[in-house]
Each structure stands twice: as structure tokens, then as C-alpha cells.
Amino acid sequence: EDFHWADSGSLVFLRHLIRWTREASLCIVVTYTEDRPMRSEVSDELSNFQREFPTTQIRLAGLAEEHVRRFVHAWTHNTAPPWLTELVIKTTEGNPLFIGEMLAHFDERVRMARTGTLVDLSPTGIGVPERIRQLIRRRLEHLSSGSRSILTLGSVIGKDFDLQLVEAVANLPEDEVLDRIEEAVAARLLAEMPWPPGRFSFTHALIRETIYSDVLGARRVRLHRRIGEALERLGPLAKVSLGQLAYHLTQAASSHAPEKAVDYCIRAGDDALARLALEDAARFYGMGFQALDLLPPGSPADDKRYDLHVKRGLCLSQAGQWGLAKPEFELALKLLDPSEKVKRCELLVNLAEASFWAMDASALRRCATDAELLANQIGRDDLWASARAWTASAQVADGDVVGGLETDRQTLARSGGIHSFGLARVPLTLYWAGRSCEAVGHGVQAVEQARRSGHAAFLLYALQHLGIALSGAGRYEDALCAFDEARTLGRNCGALPLLARAISMSTAPLLSLGDFEGAAQRAMEARALAHRVSFQPPAVSAGIDLLLIYARRHEPQRAEPLLGELEAAVQQASGWHAWKWRIRLSQARAELASAGGNWIDSIRFAGNVIEQSEARSRPKYHALGLATRARARGQLAMREAVDDARAALAVARRLADPAVLLECLGVSLELDGNSDALIEWEQTVKSTYAGLTQERLRQTFLASLPLKVVFT
Numbered sequence: 001e002d003f004h005w006a007d008s009g010s011l012v013f014l015r016h017l018i019r020w021t022r023e024a025s026l027c028i029v030v031t032y033t034e035d036r037p038m039r040s041e042v043s044d045e046l047s048n049f050q051r052e053f054p055t056t057q058i059r060l061a062g063l064a065e066e067h068v069r070r071f072v073h074a075w076t077h078n079t080a081p082p083w084l085t086e087l088v089i090k091t092t093e094g095n096p097l098f099i100g101e102m103l104a105h106f107d108e109r110v111r112m113a114r115t116g117t118l119v120d121l122s123p124t125g126i127g128v129p130e131r132i133r134q135l136i137r138r139r140l141e142h143l144s145s146g147s148r149s150i151l152t153l154g155s156v157i158g159k160d161f162d163l164q165l166v167e168a169v170a171n172l173p174e175d176e177v178l179d180r181i182e183e184a185v186a187a188r189l190l191a192e193m194p195w196p197p198g199r200f201s202f203t204h205a206l207i208r209e210t211i212y213s214d215v216l217g218a219r220r221v222r223l224h225r226r227i228g229e230a231l232e233r234l235g236p237l238a239k240v241s242l243g244q245l246a247y248h249l250t251q252a253a254s255s256h257a258p259e260k261a262v263d264y265c266i267r268a269g270d271d272a273l274a275r276l277a278l279e280d281a282a283r284f285y286g287m288g289f290q291a292l293d294l295l296p297p298g299s300p301a302d303d304k305r306y307d308l309h310v311k312r313g314l315c316l317s318q319a320g321q322w323g324l325a326k327p328e329f330e331l332a333l334k335l336l337d338p339s340e341k342v343k344r345c346e347l348l349v350n351l352a353e354a355s356f357w358a359m360d361a362s363a364l365r366r367c368a369t370d371a372e373l374l375a376n377q378i379g380r381d382d383l384w385a386s387a388r389a390w391t392a393s394a395q396v397a398d399g400d401v402v403g404g405l406e407t408d409r410q411t412l413a414r415s416g417g418i419h420s421f422g423l424a425r426v427p428l429t430l431y432w433a434g435r436s437c438e439a440v441g442h443g444v445q446a447v448e449q450a451r452r453s454g455h456a457a458f459l460l461y462a463l464q465h466l467g468i469a470l471s472g473a474g475r476y477e478d479a480l481c482a483f484d485e486a487r488t489l490g491r492n493c494g495a496l497p498l499l500a501r502a503i504s505m506s507t508a509p510l511l512s513l514g515d516f517e518g519a520a521q522r523a524m525e526a527r528a529l530a531h532r533v534s535f536q537p538p539a540v541s542a543g544i545d546l547l548l549i550y551a552r553r554h555e556p557q558r559a560e561p562l563l564g565e566l567e568a569a570v571q572q573a574s575g576w577h578a579w580k581w582r583i584r585l586s587q588a589r590a591e592l593a594s595a596g597g598n599w600i601d602s603i604r605f606a607g608n609v610i611e612q613s614e615a616r617s618r619p620k621y622h623a624l625g626l627a628t629r630a631r632a633r634g635q636l637a638m639r640e641a642v643d644d645a646r647a648a649l650a651v652a653r654r655l656a657d658p659a660v661l662l663e664c665l666g667v668s669l670e671l672d673g674n675s676d677a678l679i680e681w682e683q684t685v686k687s688t689y690a691g692l693t694q695e696r697l698r699q700t701f702l703a704s705l706p707l708k709v710v711f712t
Contacts, residue, residue: 003032004042011045018053062094071096075103082534087126091205098132098206105129128209136210139187146176147183154190155212156223158244159205163198168230169223225252242268246284253291261291262304269311276456276493278319285312306335313350318457320497320535322357329354345374345383352390353422356397357497359574365394385415389422392429399579401433401617418446421458427465432580434619436472436656443469447482456493460486464502467509472620474658476509477692483509497535500526504538507545512659513697514704516549523549537577540569544584551591559592583612583621590628602632623651623660627667634671645671658688666706681707 006014018028032046049055063071072085084106092098106126140148153170154161167177181200184190189207193199202208215223228248246268249261265288272281288308295301313328329350336344348371355363371387388411396404408426418424424446430439443466450459467482483506490499504526510519523542530539543566550558570581590605609625612618626648633641645668652664665681685705692698 001031003030003046006042006045008041011042015045015049018049062092063096063099064094065089068092068094068099071099072103075100082532085532091128091209093204095204098204101129101132102126128206128213132206133210133213136207137214139189140211143183143187143189144180147180150177150180151184151189151211152215153223154200154202155208156215156220157227158247159208160193160199160201163200165227165230165234168234169226221252221255224248225256228252242271243280243284246287250287250291253294258291258294262288262295265291266304266308266311269315273311273315278315278456279494282312282315282319282321282324285315302335306332309335310347310350313354317350317354318455318493318495320357320457320495320499320533322354326351326354326358341374341378342380342383345371345378345380345387348374349383349386349390349422352387356390356393356422359577361394361397361574364390364397368394381415382419385411386420386422389420389425393422393425396425396429399616401429404429405433417449418442418462419449421455421461424450424458424462424465427462427469431465431469431472432620433617434655434657436469439469440466440473440475456489457495457498460489460493460495460498460502463489464498464505467502468505471509471512473656474512474688474691476513476688477694477697479509480506496529496533497538500529500533500535500538503529504542504545507542511545511548512657513692513701514552515697515700516553516704518700520546520549536569540566540573540577540581541584543569544581544588547585547588548591551588551595554595556592556596559588563589579612579616583609583616583618586612587621587624587628590625590632594628594632597635599632599635603629603636606632619651619655620657620660623648623655623664626651627664630667630671634667642672649677658684662688662705669707 014028014030021028030046030049050057068089069085072080072088076084088099088102092102109126140151143151150166150170153166157165157169163174163177163181166181167174170177181190185192185200188203190200191203193201212220225248228245231245231248242264246261246264249257249264253261265284269281269284269288272278272284285308289305292301292305292308309328309332313325313332316322316325316328329347333344333347333351336347338344348367352364352367352371355361355367368387368390372384372391375381375384375387388407392404392407392411395407408423408429411423412418412426415423418426427439427443427446430436430442443462446462447459447466450462453459463482463486467479467486470476470479470482483502486502487499487506490496490502503522507519507522507526510516510522523545526538526542527546530536530542543562546562547559547566550556566585570578570585573581586605586608590602590609593599593601593605606625606629609621610629613620613622613625626644630641630644630648633644645664648664649668652661655661662681662684665677665684668677669681689698689701692701
């Protein structure tokens, strides 16, 4: 243990032990760290061992991200807030000692809070545990004062820094700066980055954080100012980012030019938004308030404050952080002059959207109604259409699918098509109503308009609904392409809640083709991401998909661990998720009961599906519920089985969904077989097969069928 600190006696003992146990079945483990100075005698002995004896060198890296998650969940008994897990991953970089210390530090602060002590338990208030600080400070003690001064400057610059910038701020010759940096590199506190040349990074984020926090506040402000001024001088030659300038000038704004800091924050946010770096843009806009608070109150400052709230709210909304976006819009609304009716209407539409995703139905209706009235007053049909879209969303939330579609029809007739984020929901509602071919047409229009708008969340939302509409129309490969584009866009722009939703919805074409393995992988991926970002809808929807997969693979026993979680979520749900999840969960329970041979339970759950889907105008689940009940009644030799099978087939034939039609035809053949049904079944199989070009999907589809089909 700690071979780097071995004295002469320990070296002699180790050499003796190795030589005298040469023939024994013995594994000797020697541990040392490369970031501690090693005496030449120890270093020489280590080299001798490696030459003289067979050795295996194992370099220990940090734990992988998934292993850190497990560590945190085990430590906290699965009670850790999502932000804590992400903070531990980011700050510890997988170092097990640091992970344990960070979690113990958090536990201690929680205990203090419970005793009434005022403690900041936010992600920015946790800080670095004192034990880690002490370990890092002991390593710094071995450095010269010159090297420590460079590390101090580097810590103020950031996790990474350029030699050119350090030279400009330190005002020292290049060789002297390099000598000081080389000393820190030798101590494993800094590492030279492979590209570009002359760029260095702290070997661990907590090293930088510890050094930075030990700098006096007044000195930090001065250093940030000098760094900002140096960056402005270096300008384009050093490829200085607007974000760097915004950060350093904001940190120095208490002593110098807060107006300049605000302007750079706005420019940095606009630049990040143009690159679809939504969270970065929101961060820069938020940073602007820090400098804006230093300006005297008045019209110019108030105008900039309004702009920052609106810009930040829009970025957060696009990134799927609607809970944070809503207060930004509310604050902007309070700053607005009553005469600014257009801006007020725009904010009300934005608030309706945020309320929709926050599942605040009363706020959704109130904001949508107010926006609609105001849009009519000012003659803005585009804002009127957006407001009406959220009114229809409120109707659908109550389970009135037909009423919502009628509102959408009137809105589209006046507005001339889908031109906004809110109306991009129309294809999804049409799909629910069993009008998939019509949904595809509107979905294509929504995607085209979203591309022209440059609005990332609009496009991501539209692609999901085009994908589900294409799947409902039997265009499965086209659906997968739409979902794949949505996944790529979601990852690129960082809209993780909407990304989780897209991944969850992308199981639909795979389920329809009988690709249960592929569908299960996507469902589990969606659930993991949804839990990570605390966005419940995709976690529940994908969970229900897993129940359906287990039922259709005849593995009902695998569903038990999930059922309790999903039933609790459905019982607590509000808005449109409540009625939709109840239908789907009842269908999953009916199929699971059928897979387990529990025919009475299957009939009961399928009856719930039939009743709910008729009330909510969901013909797909009406057909599936009837088919499931028909099969269960058939197993019990009940006369009503054939009636159910025929009713299911009648509903399925009105849909454009070949997967639902095949399921209902299959049940009809089992119970009421005739040549016409068999011919229709074979024709549907062949047309579905012909629409597939990927051989894997073709073979998976054929393997899932209960009967073999001969292709001529």
C-alpha cells in the first residue's frame, strides 16, 4: 500500500518477500499513485521489480458514469435527487474516494438542515468537502510559490486554459510561465491537452474548485477583470468565445463596466442559441441578471431585464425545462407596460405552453383564453391560432378528443395550416382518433414549417408526431427515420425531456412489427433518460410498452416488478395522461392476464379498455380490447367470443393500421375462421412485408406471425 512513500526498510522487506516466495501460489499487489513525488531509490526499485519478475501493471481509471449512478443510488437508498447524481458524476470524475466524500458531505448537510441550521442544499451550494480540500492543499504545499500563482490564475480562468492567455495576464516571459506550468504538470495537478498546443487542463475538477475557492473574493474580482480585458485584447486571433468574455466580465462587474458585461451575456446567449446549445444560452442569459442588478433602475435596465427574462424563458422551454421557463415569462409579464399588447399576447401563449407541459390545466385554460381574446383585439391571426391550439390541448387533456379536433379544424381553416409549436400536436390527436393517414399529411406540413422556423423544440415535437402517425398508417420504416432524426436533434440541442418522449414513442413501429427486443431496448432507454431528467410521462408510457412486450413474449412474470410503480403513477396522474394511461395500462393488464391463462381477469380488464376507449374516441384500443376479450372468451367457450371478434374486425377495418388489422384478423381466424378472412390476412401480411426494405425487419415481422405465408 502507498509504495510511493516506501522507506528503505520496506523496500528490503518487499524484495525479500518476492524472491523467497517465487515458487508459491501467491499474488503480491503493490499500489502507488503517480501524482505523488517518488524518491529515486523507490523509482529505481520499482523498475528493477518490473525487469526481474513477471508483473502486470493495472492503471486504475475513474468509475464509469453508470457505475457512479449505482454508487449514489446504493448510498442514498435510491432517494438521491437527480441533480445530486449529476453533480457527483461531473465533479468527482469517477474517483471513488471523492464520490464517497461528496456523498458523506451531502448527508452531513442534510442532517444539519434537519436540526434547523440554515444550510444551502442546492447544486451550487454543496461545495467541496473539507477532507478533499485538505488532501488537495497538501499536494499544493510541495510546489513553488511561482507554480502556485500560475495555478491560482488558471483556476480563475477555468478548468482549461491557454498558455497565451496566462502569459498576457501574468505579464511574465514565456519560459518562466512554462517552467511554472511544467512543475504543476510533474505534480499531476495539470495535464497538457493533446490539441491545440499550449492548452492545459486541471487533472481533476475538484483541484481547480479548491484552488479557486481559496482565493480571496477581492482578488478573484480583479483577476476576472484582468482576464476579461486580456481576452478582449487577444480577440479573434485567440479564437476567444463570447461565453468566456461574458463569464469573466460578469464576475468582475461589481468593480468594472456592468453594462458591458450585460451586453456580452446577451451576445453569448444569442450565439449559443444559434448553435442550438439551449442550456448554455439559458445560462448566459441568466448570468446577465448578475451584472444587471448592479445598474441603476430605469428604462434601459428594465428593457434589458425584460429581454433577458423572455430569452431565457424561451431557451428553457425549448430545452424542456418548463418548470423553470414559466417563472421567467411571469416575471417578464410583470415588467411589461400595459400598452404593449403584442408582447403581452406572445407571453401569454408562452405561458400556456409551459402550463401544458407542467400539467397545470387551469393555468393552461386561463392563459390560452386571455391570449385568444387579446390576439383578436390586435388582429394577429398567428397568435390567435397558437392560443387556440392550447385551448384544444386543454380539451384533449380532459379526454374530449373529438371536441379538441373540432377546435383544431376551425383553427387550421382560419390560419391556413400548422405554423406553431402548439399546432404541431394536431397529428398526434388525429392518430389517437384513428385518422392516421390524415395525421401524416398534417405531420409532414408541421415538420416542413418547423424546419423553416429554425425552432429546435418545434421540429423535435413535430418529428415525434409525424413518426407516430406514419407508424399508425403502416409506414414503419419511414416512422423509424422520423424518430431517428428526432433522437439526433434532441441529443444535439440538449432537449432531454422531449428526447425521452421521442425515444418512448419510437417503440410503436417496432412493436407493430413484432420486434420486441428492439422495442424493449428503446423503452428501457427512454425510462432511464426520463428518470434522469425527472420527466414522468415517458417513464410511464415506456413502462406500459414493456408490459405489452412481456405479455406478447409470453413472459407475464417479468411484469410484476413494474406493475406497482405504473399503477401508482396512473392513479396519481392528471390531465391527458390520466385517461390515456388508464386505457393503455388496462390493455396491458388484459394481455398479461391472457398470457398467464387468467381468462376471467383478461375479460375484466379488456372490458375496461372497451368502455374507456369508446368514451375517449380511441378506436385502436377499442379494437385491441375487443380482440383480447374475444380470445379470452373463446378459451372459456363463451358464445360472445365470436361477436367480440367480429366487432373488433369491424373497428380495425376503419383504421389504416395494418398491425391492429392483423391482430384482429388473427383472432377472427381462431374463433370464426373463413377463407375470406384468411385471404385478407395474407394480403395484409404481404403488403406490410412489401413496404419493408430492411431484411432484419422483414424477418422479424415474419417470425412474429402465427401462420406462415407463402410469397409467390
